[in-house]
Amino acid sequence: MKNILIIGIDALSGEILSKALGEYDDFFQVLIAENDEKALEICSSIRPDLVIVDLSQPDKNILELLHHIKKSFPELPGIAITSAGNPMSGLKIEYPGITEYLNKPVDTKLLIDTVMKILEINRTGQIQDISLPSFLQMVEMEAKTCYLRVRQNRMVGYLYFQKGELIAARTGIRKNEEAAYEIIGWENANIEIFTSEQDQKKKIDSPLMNILIETLKRKDEKTSQKIKGQKTEKGKPELRLTKSSSPILHFGLEMGIRLHVKPENLAVTSKSTFIGMKPEEYLIIATPQSFDKFLEKPALEKQIIVKYLCNGIIFAFKSKILQSLPAPFDLLFLQYPQQVEQRYIRSLKRIKCFIPAKATCNDEETIGSILDINIRGCGCLLQALDAYDPLTWKIDEH
Structure with a gap:
């Protein structure tokens, strides 16, 4: 999640900007500094990704504060709010981090578009290498308000979420729970996520877990009926390989499994969730909440140790962070492990x-x-x- 710092702004304008940006709290959080001391305090504890500053009233202290922030964060971009007709050309030289200028009164739609462009955030995103059931559980866990467009060949379906709760679904011919069963049962589907900007009435009462379990039961029953119906000319069933409905297992890693992640040279352990992988290339996990400071370190220092429990076996491996992806969800891409250690905690295998x-x-x-x-x-x-x-x-x- 991106951090936006607003400084030098009056209370009314700050409230307007905060409300407009707050509608996109899935992408960023807004931090308003009432004075210079508060701005420095915020910068000492949280790394800002964008600064918005009100320069409609010339203030020498604001310029000094901007230079101080720029010294600590050289790559930090900025948006300046100015009075209409004020070219502000001199400020571009004094504070080169400011790349965009908006006039008062601020057009909030233009502000949102400018923020999204600077932070390179797309309000829609395609999700790959993650199974649909695992992704839906992640939406529920993160309490997201959004809708998904799911495609399989020529079929298209929509799933609507309100604060992590599945509230509606539809396909071309089905609606709500029946549509959800059909969509979630699609194999190798393409998933697109959109921020929800319209009210959707609640039309699904069953919890997501119930729907996932019912979908799996229906798929298993359908597969079983298909196998029974496949007869050879001699009346014997024709044996065919069918795709298993259970998650693929790779050295004990399954979609949604809980992980314990620890920087190699630190004692603090954080919790995460396994999201997906591309075998032999990388793993994808949810970003632990306490990793903000750790991610600021140089790449060579981002060595981590991952531990997890599966089927009575403790697995552990070393890896390093290849890339962090803050939107639409906070994800980390890890180097594919070369070696995995195991320790059995049960004498009898399950x-x-x-x-x-x-x-x-x-x-x-x-x-x-x-x-x-x-x-x-x-x-x-x-x-x-x-x-x-x-x-x-x-x-x-x-």
Whole structure:
């Protein structure tokens, strides 16, 4: 996420700019400095990506502050707000970081377009190398308000999210839940994300997890029926390879698995999520929240250690950050690991499975799936309740 610092602006104008920019809080956050001390305090703790300064009233202190900020962040771009008719030509020499000039009263649409252009943010983006179910869970986790256009060959579908909740869906012939089942079931679909600028009424009541599980059940049933219907001339079923509906496993890494990421020379460990990969080239993970300062370091210093647990095995490998991608989601691209270490924590291996299940806690019921199992126990993924006592959980049926 980009950081925009606004300085030298009056309270009313600051409120107008903050409200206009706040509609795009998926892309950046706005920081308003009421005075020079506050601006320096913000710059000491957060690296700004853009500065917006009000130069409609000449102020020597503002120019000194700009020079100080420019000294700390030489590549920092700036937008100046000026009075109509004031050419401000001298300021281009005094503060070369200012590349755009907007007159008062500020046209907020022009301001947004200018900010997007400088920060190289596209309000739409194509998502690649990530499965649609994994991407939808990431939208839910990030509480995004947006809509997705999903394409498979000539078919097109739309999924609408409000603060991370799937509220509507449509294809050419289906709407809402039935449309969602169809869209999520598409293989190798192209995903485009758009910021939502219109109100969409809530037409889907089922949680996203329920819809994902139901979609998977329908795909498995459809595949099973197709295999049963494939008969040879002698009446025996024709055996064909079918694509598995389970995530592809690469040295224990699965879409959505939780990661523990630590800079190699620091003691602090941060949590992340595995998003996807291009085998033999790179991995994609969600950017840990505490990595802002670490990402400012030179490339040679961005060595990290990644650890995670899968099927009773602790995996660990060393890597380095190749690139950070702040929009439309904060993502890190990591070097593909050359070596992965493993340590077993169970004496008896669990078998991977996908069994729909229901569970109860204090007379409350939830649904989920059994993901792995052996004769001693199993691993379950359950839809969370508001409050529960973990000791009272039990599986009712599957």
